[in-house]
Amino acid sequence: MSGPGMRPPRDIPVNLVTGFLGVGKTTAIRNLLRQRPSGEHWAVLVNEFGEIGVDGGLLADTGVALEEIPGGCLCCVSAQLFTVGLNRLIRQRRPDRILIEPTGLGHPAQILRTLTEPPYAGVLDLRATMTLIDARHLASLRHREHPIWRDQIALADILVANKLDLYTEADREALRDYVAQMPAPRPLVVETSNGRVAVEWLSRPRLDRGGALFPEARAFLQAQAAQGHHDHDHDHDHGHHASGAAPGDWVTVDTRGDGYIGRSWWLPVDRELDHASLQRWVRAFSGERLKGLMRTERGWQQLNRVDGDGELEDLPPPSEPIRPRIEAIVPEHRPDLLQAFDAALRGTERRA
Ligand SMILES: Nc1nc2c(ncn2[C@@H]2O[C@H](COP(=O)(O)OP(=O)(O)OP(=O)(O)O)[C@@H](O)[C@H]2O)c(=O)[nH]1
Numbered sequence: 001m002s003g004p005g006m007r008p009p010r011d012i013p014v015n016l017v018t019g020f021l022g023v024g025k026t027t028a029i030r031n032l033l034r035q036r037p038s039g040e041h042w043a044v045l046v047n048e049f050g051e052i053g054v055d056g057g058l059l060a061d062t063g064v065a066l067e068e069i070p071g072g073c074l075c076c077v078s079a080q081l082f083t084v085g086l087n088r089l090i091r092q093r094r095p096d097r098i099l100i101e102p103t104g105l106g107h108p109a110q111i112l113r114t115l116t117e118p119p120y121a122g123v124l125d126l127r128a129t130m131t132l133i134d135a136r137h138l139a140s141l142r143h144r145e146h147p148i149w150r151d152q153i154a155l156a157d158i159l160v161a162n163k164l165d166l167y168t169e170a171d172r173e174a175l176r177d178y179v180a181q182m183p184a185p186r187p188l189v190v191e192t193s194n195g196r197v198a199v200e201w202l203s204r205p206r207l208d209r210g211g212a213l214f215p216e217a218r219a220f221l222q223a224q225a226a227q228g229h230h231d232h233d234h235d236h237d238h239g240h241h242a243s244g245a246a247p248g249d250w251v252t253v254d255t256r257g258d259g260y261i262g263r264s265w266w267l268p269v270d271r272e273l274d275h276a277s278l279q280r281w282v283r284a285f286s287g288e289r290l291k292g293l294m295r296t297e298r299g300w301q302q303l304n305r306v307d308g309d310g311e312l313e314d315l316p317p318p319s320e321p322i323r324p325r326i327e328a329i330v331p332e333h334r335p336d337l338l339q340a341f342d343a344a345l346r347g348t349e350r351r352a
């Protein structure tokens with residue numbers, strides 16, 4: 001039925017799968033993809049804080065139509081890339097559903113607004129937003145005081161407390177207390193592990209919050225309107241550009257904003273790291289987030305570490321040659337952690 005010149009399909013259901021760094025968004029999306037009704041084509045748009053897509057690599061084997069928007073959050077630095085990527089998915093892939101994973105440091109308010117206003121109003125049907133949290137973070141001031149962490153929860157239509165296997169009874173109690181004091185209308189709240197969420201939840205409508213914006217989002221959107229842009233200090237610090245790098249060079253790109261600094265390392269295609277020493281430095285890393293796809297003498301490995309959890313794991317070799325990639329995120333006031341890890345990482349390179 002489709003052909004050149006035809007209008008894009010209307011009312012494609014879209015869901016945001018949001019939540020702070022490393023809570024399990026990509027894991028939940030993989031789970032949802034496994035449950036997709038047969039015959040349906042889904043698309044996933046992933047935005048990462050760093051410049052080098054790791055999540056895309058983790059979803060590559062699902063066969064889903066994928067768009068990766070690297071570098072900063074969808075609501076500002078990558079806003080144009082976001083619409084370009086989204087338009088491409090809509091027009092070229094004509095999916096039956098689109099899932100959007102914003103970076104863990106992404107502010108969802110602007111994305112939700114973009115998706116409900118022209119030109120997307122009438123093309124996309126924005127359904128329930130799924131916010132994942134780690135209930136252990138309820139006891140962490142660093143999380144509770146972060147405006148993005150709070151707003152992600154305030155915008156949840158479905159609040160998924162993931163990593164249940166790691167909770168104490170006190171964590172579950174903290175979750176119940178937190179939910180009890182949330183203003184109405186309250187989201188559907190579920191506890192689960194390994195991102196086990198039900199595909200049926202995606203069809204739930206968004207909660208009617210009567211247009212009332214939660215305090216941080218109101219301030220955020222007003223500041224944006226006043227300035228023509230918003231005031232996150234996303235400041236891309238492109239030390240070395242991939243385009244200028246020799247094939248044998250390591251390339252690094254830093255991204256900063258919202259209280260964090262991220263560094264992405266892109267290694268030459270054929271480069272191997274020493275497994276044991278890489279493992280040692282990974283375990284010693286005390287920043288916020290570490291992930292990557294890399295090669296050691298034991299073959300391709302994936303790394304996905306947060307809150308002191310997550311080791312190197314075997315990964316089937318990619319179907320086409322890719323550059324090994326690693327991404328670390330540390331709090332803004334701890335650039336030393338990044339420097340130290342950078343030096344350590346380079347020291348793990350295997351020499352022929
Ligand atoms: N123990 C435990 N680990 C989990 C669970 N769910 C996910 N993980 C692990 O948590 C890590 C982060 O999961 P991801 O799905 O990559 O998290 P994310 O929210 O997409 O991360 P970012 O995109 O970097 O913000 C991975 O190592 C997962 O295997 C869970 O229920 N229990």
Ligand SMILES: [Mg+2]
Nearest residue numbers: 025026055101
């Ligand atoms: Mg992810």
